[in-house]
Amino acid sequence: MPRLNVILASTRPNRAGGSVAHWFMRAATEHGGFDAHLIDLADLALPFLDEPDAAIDGKPYRHEHTRRWSAISAAADAYTIVTPEYNQGYPAALKNALDYLYYEWNDKPVAFVTYGMSSGGLRAAHMLKPVVSALKMVPVAETVTIHLRQALDADGRLAPSQSMQNAAKNTLDELLRITPALATLRS
Ligand SMILES: Cc1cc2nc3c(=O)[nH]c(=O)nc-3n(C[C@H](O)[C@H](O)[C@H](O)COP(=O)(O)O)c2cc1C
Incomplete structure (x- = not known):
């Protein structure tokens, strides 16, 4: 099965993102098409980008934390980014984590699960699309918007609706549909 890294972008204590990411992980397990792994940027605790060379230059990474992050990301065949909307954008920790790497992301599909109080995180997804395109990831059109x-x-607990469940399934279906095509391209 292709490996799916589900990247949790919120690093705040008491974040809603933990519940959202765990719900999506359950949906991915039930879907059955991927070997899904939760990658929590809070656990990863990357410092602000401190590599002397840009990843696109292809030089060896100087720092162990970059090598570790590189190995985690290189192992994936597809990604889902679970992100809140912050001030009509997405969290700085996510941009930092994306900027650390380049070739690891290339020619791999990415889906977005976004959430927010007013917009459901749609503006975060729209701001992410040019960024992931610059990294040569291929965003799928289907999204989960919460x-x-x-x-x-x-009580502040996530109560997933049927439309959320349907959106998760449709997003995973589409991700799975293009994952083999991009794997062929990479090989
Ligand atoms: C710094 C900050 C900015 C926010 N800006 C927005 C926003 O622009 N749009 C929105 O819908 N919700 C916004 N919210 C509400 C968040 O979407 C909501 O608090 C969510 O729980 C944040 O995700 P997290 O708890 O996983 O960090 C903001 C929250 C924070 C902390």
Whole structure:
């Protein structure tokens, strides 16, 4: 099975992102098309980009944390980025993590699971698309967009709706549809 890295972009204590990412991981497991792994940027704890050379230059990485992140990302055949919307964009920790690498991302599909209080995170997804394209990732059109005001219950717990479940399945289906084509391209 192709390996799917599900990247959790929020690093805040008490984040909603943990519940969203764990829900999507369950959806990915039930879907059955991927070997899914949760990659938590909070655990990864990358410093602000501190490599002397840009990843696109293809020189050996200087730092162990970059080599570790490179190995995790290179192992994946596809990605899903689970991200909140912050000030109509996406978290700085995510941009930093993306900027660390280049060839590891190339010619691999990426999907977005976004969430926010007012927009469901759509603006974060739209800001991410040119960034992932610069890294030669291929974003899928299907997305999961979660309006937290509706998706959280009275106790603040995530209560996934049927439309969320359907969106997760459609997104995973599309990701799985193009993953083999891009694997062929890479080989
Ligand atoms: C710094 C910051 C900026 C935010 N900006 C937006 C925003 O532009 N649009 C929106 O819908 N929600 C916004 N929110 C609300 C977040 O989407 C909501 O708090 C969500 O829980 C954040 O994800 P997290 O808890 O996983 O970090 C913002 C929250 C924070 C902390």
